[in-house]
Amino acid sequence: MKGKLFLFPNSISTEGKGSDIIIQEIIPQISLWIIENQKALFRFQRFYNVKIDSEIWKIRENDPNFVYEAMKRIESGSHAGLLAESGLVGVADPGSQLIAAAHVRNIPIIPLPGASAITLALAASGLPGQRFAFWGYIPLKPKQLHPFIKKLEKQSYHDQMTQIIMETPYRTPQTLKLLLQILSPDTLFVAAQNVGSLSPTILRKFVAEWTKKDISHFSQQPTLFLFNACFK
Amino acid sequence: MKGKLFLFPNSISTEGKGSDIIIQEIIPQISLWIIENQKALFRFQRFYNVKIDSEIWKIRENDPNFVYEAMKRIESGSHAGLLAESGLVGVADPGSQLIAAAHVRNIPIIPLPGASAITLALAASGLPGQRFAFWGYIPLKPKQLHPFIKKLEKQSYHDQMTQIIMETPYRTPQTLKLLLQILSPDTLFVAAQNVGSLSPTILRKFVAEWTKKDISHFSQQPTLFLFNACFK
Numbered sequence: 001m002k003g004k005l006f007l008f009p010n011s012i013s014t015e016g017k018g019s020d021i022i023i024q025e026i027i028p029q030i031s032l033w034i035i036e037n038q039k040a041l042f043r044f045q046r047f048y049n050v051k052i053d054s055e056i057w058k059i060r061e062n063d064p065n066f067v068y069e070a071m072k073r074i075e076s077g078s079h080a081g082l083l084a085e086s087g088l089v090g091v092a093d094p095g096s097q098l099i100a101a102a103h104v105r106n107i108p109i110i111p112l113p114g115a116s117a118i119t120l121a122l123a124a125s126g127l128p129g130q131r132f133a134f135w136g137y138i139p140l141k142p143k144q145l146h147p148f149i150k151k152l153e154k155q156s157y158h159d160q161m162t163q164i165i166m167e168t169p170y171r172t173p174q175t176l177k178l179l180l181q182i183l184s185p186d187t188l189f190v191a192a193q194n195v196g197s198l199s200p201t202i203l204r205k206f207v208a209e210w211t212k213k214d215i216s217h218f219s220q221q222p223t224l225f226l227f228n229a230c231f232k
Numbered sequence: 233m234k235g236k237l238f239l240f241p242n243s244i245s246t247e248g249k250g251s252d253i254i255i256q257e258i259i260p261q262i263s264l265w266i267i268e269n270q271k272a273l274f275r276f277q278r279f280y281n282v283k284i285d286s287e288i289w290k291i292r293e294n295d296p297n298f299v300y301e302a303m304k305r306i307e308s309g310s311h312a313g314l315l316a317e318s319g320l321v322g323v324a325d326p327g328s329q330l331i332a333a334a335h336v337r338n339i340p341i342i343p344l345p346g347a348s349a350i351t352l353a354l355a356a357s358g359l360p361g362q363r364f365a366f367w368g369y370i371p372l373k374p375k376q377l378h379p380f381i382k383k384l385e386k387q388s389y390h391d392q393m394t395q396i397i398m399e400t401p402y403r404t405p406q407t408l409k410l411l412l413q414i415l416s417p418d419t420l421f422v423a424a425q426n427v428g429s430l431s432p433t434i435l436r437k438f439v440a441e442w443t444k445k446d447i448s449h450f451s452q453q454p455t456l457f458l459f460n461a462c463f464k
Binding site for chain 1: 239241243244245257320321322327328329330331332334335341342343345346347348350351352353354355356357358359360361362363364365366367368393427428430431432434435436437
């Protein structure tokens with residue numbers, strides 16, 4: 001019988017513990033772990049309070065041979081665990097080529113429940129969640145950033161959807177300032193930092209209401225920005 | 233000192249158990265639970281193996297007095313827990329008006345980590361997760377459905393994003409057939425049913441490859457449909 005490909009979520013904060021079902025039932029069944037890096041594995045072991053001692057492969061997605069070997073192992077009956085770096089596999093992370101190959105070979109893919117910072121930030125924003133879009137990292141150059149953000153703002157109004165974008169830790173403060181300059185004063189804007197922890201920084205105000213002091217609460221940490229232009 | 237508004241995730245499947253941090257640390261601190269319905273509360277208690285015996289209010293979001301009373305309670309020092317029906321609060325669920333009011337009053341909002349079927353389905357689809365949009369329920373009438381889906385497909389290609397839509401359980405089989413008729417043969421299409429459980433039904437194929445037998449695997453259960461037109 002074929003093995004299965006389990007998608008393991010990883011912690012999105014340094015606090016807390018993982019859910020029982022994963023630890024008690026699935027982890028011991030995994031004979032091949034596919035990981036992005038050692039740091040992710042340490043984080044996972046600490047979060048779920050487990051010790052992984054089965055075979056571990058570092059992911060090499062652009063190497064067809066790697067994908068082939070992984071599929072062969074699963075088809076021969078081994079259960080494999082694809083471990084996310086943070087949050088969920090394949091959501092703004094590698095993993096999709098491996099998953100695609102498993103689909104082609106009819107290998108069952110089981111996504112184990114876990115949090116994503118994107119949907120947690122959306123929940124905490126209180127912005128409409130009936131329709132939303134995640135755009136990943138935004139353009140670096142101000143010349144490209146301005147029309148990009150304006151397009152998203154217009155679409156938010158037109159399609160009544162909440163827009164979500166991401167920023168790398170070190171650029172958070174400057175991007176926050178830029179976004180508040182680009183967006184309309186009457187757009188609702190939320191910045192969310194350290195979501196998943198018990199002390200996140202989440203601020204929601206109309207663009208015109210954001211003050212320098214508000215901005216100063218956001219440090220060089222992973223941050224999600226959310227906005228919705230339907231409240232004017 | 234002000235209380236906090238905790239957003240509690242609920243299970244998205246009947247299997248499994250919730251995470252430790254929530255049970256052990258936060259649940260006993262909550263003196264006011266705000267719930268959508270009794271069923272959600274039962275589900276939550278079973279999932280986390282807890283008994284809720286503090287005050288419980290059923291949410292009445294369109295009643296400003298309800299929101300005001302809830303805010304007053306939190307401001308007087310009580311921690312409140314807003315409980316989702318399934319998955320996360322406010323992501324395709326009520327709760328956003330309460331959260332919005334808490335933001336206005338500077339009440340700390342703590343989204344506790346939990347899974348959303350949307351991001352789990354995205355992970356398991358193996359479709360690109362760098363950019364994706366969730367559009368909620370789709371138009372009922374075929375006349376509106378056709379241009380809506382075509383617009384999403386075009387945008388998927390243009391913006392290189394994965395599109396996600398939802399269907400109510402009883403309409404799943406017929407909508408699946410309709411979508412496969414509307415979308416281009418070379419669009420990658422994924423149907424995902426019962427994600428979050430240990431035996432989900434997830435199929436990914438180009439539209440042209442879907443067979444009647446494939447369609448027959450999907451019953452009248454909550455289902456997410458995902459597609460991406462960038463693989464032609």
